[in-house]
Amino acid sequence: MVVGAQPPGEMRDVEHDVAVLQRLDExxxxxxxxxxxxxxxxxRYVGEDVEEGRGLFLVKAVATQWGWRLSNRGGKTVWASLVLPVGPAA
Incomplete structure (x- = not known):
């Protein structure tokens, strides 16, 4: 869900290369x-009848931290940090 929410709405109309990175620790x-x-x-905070524009709102709701930075190569990176569940897998 977090990765799917991050690419912005402008990417719907323009084809962009996207790279997804994942780092895990304990x-x-x-x-x-x-x-x-x-x-x-x-x-953005959007009304109930709006079908788009909630991506970062959802990321903020589930992530411990999130942010973005411009890339030296052009473009940007949007990141999110999430706490992993502790204990045996269900």
């Missing part, structure tokens, strides 16, 4: 989505 996961758009991600 108690957290770091997910990064890198893409060619350098447009700043915007956290």
């Amino acid at each position: 108690d957290q996961a770091l997910l990064e989505v890198e893409h060619e758009s350098d447009q700043r991600p915007v956290l």
Whole structure:
């Protein structure tokens, strides 16, 4: 869900290369989505009848931290850190 929510709406109309990186350690996961758009991600609150624009809102709801940075190669990386469940898998 986090990775799917991160690519911004402008990517729907323009084809971009996207790279997804995942790093895991004992108690957290770091997910990064890198893409060619350098447009700043915007956290929006939208009405119930709107079908798009909730991506970062959902990321903020489930991630411990999230943010973004411009890439030296152009474009940007949007990242999210999530705490992993402790204990045996269900």
